[in-house]
Amino acid sequence: MGKSLGNISESGRVGFWRHAQNLAPWRNHPCFEQENVSLASLVPLTVHGDGAQFFRDDEHYVYSISSLFGCNGCIQTTLLSKFPIAIIPERWMRSSQAQKSVNQTVAQLVAWSLKCSISGVGPDVGMYGETLTGYRAEMRGVSLGPWKAAYFAFKADLKARKWMHSFSRYYKSKLICDSCLVSSGASDSAMRYKNFSQEAAWPLTTVSHEDYMAMPGTKTTWLQVEGFRLENCAFDFMHNVFLGIARDLCGSSIQVLIRFGWYDHVVGDMDCKLAAVQREMVRDCRACGFFMPKKPVLTEANLGKDDYAQLGTRFKASHVKLIVFWIAKKTQKCSDQAPNHDRITHVLATCAYSLQRCIDLCDNSGLVLDPTAANEASDSLRLHLKTYSWLAAYFHRERLLLFKLRPKHHYVYHQAMQLKAWRININSFSTWDEEGFLGQIKAIATACHGATATYRVYQRYLLVLALMVQRHRELNDM
């Protein structure tokens, strides 16, 4: 249990819930109406869903839960802070009907479990209304202990978000966003997602949960989970930024630095200059106390040679994060040395610095940011988007494939607005730990035979968990 509380004190937990109570997405959460609920012993749960390829061409869908408090650094292993709800092979869900039915059942299970948790006593009947037997029957009406859990937010990358909530507006459709009416190809430029200027009209079309419910079309099955609202279905900063827009920023910035003559002293072709850039990156990061891996090697090929400049997919999120850190420092240095009329270098430095500033502020804050930090982080993120779109427009006119604007830039805008309004650290809704957790579940699954993995994975998971709990008990760390 201690692992689910992170390093947040009792008063901190009460303060967090009081803060959430003032925010629109959680104001009417049923957990606040329960008389027997103490906010100090209420754990905010996040639900995560994502696919993981356990074997070749055999993707499995993993649903898991974790505590929002447990993301603040004291946890050493994700297996003790995240717990799988269901692991289902995709081959069992070939039809869209089967997918919907699986999703519906998992949502029903989560809804029923959290209802029992909030009530504080063992349930009278099972999730299907069936009579309970054995140990479960003995627990009927018996207190489940002082700790309770309530749904707080949903975490998923964009693909899983669409898959689990059946949103009709998603990144591949014309109306790309479930949270507003922005469009990818609107004849009216004011509604285009690439428009981050003052004239953009889409920021005025934010869709609230009530709007979503009033709109026609299929609604998400997760509505049955008490406290679920469209707004608390969070965007993932890691996928949107470090596996998304930061790849474009890094790729384009490196090309601009080379094109604008900052590496003219290096003799040789493009790959020689890129090798020099990478050597400098590794050296500068080491001087700041960060270890940057030397591989994958930076080459023209993994920088999107004949397409828009972008770091290749072999660069992992943590690596991209370090490159953003370096780009921010390097472009600032270049901007200091550049003449006043060199607008590109100055705008690029602002663009990189503003993203890094937001990352810094969030990394150095707790679960709830203080108002000054939240405002600065949000403004920095929006400044990043504005300067990035300026650079995109400039290089579009120059017919150069640099600074591509993607739907992910739009989702980051929503995250910037949420950061300002909620002040909840966007890192709490990131899936860094969840990706690590999926890796560990995958390691357990691949130790099983492919034919029996579907049920053996749970048995092995319980064994690993038991060993881990035992080890931590011996170390007196539970």
Ligand SMILES: [Zn+2]
């Ligand atoms: Zn939107």
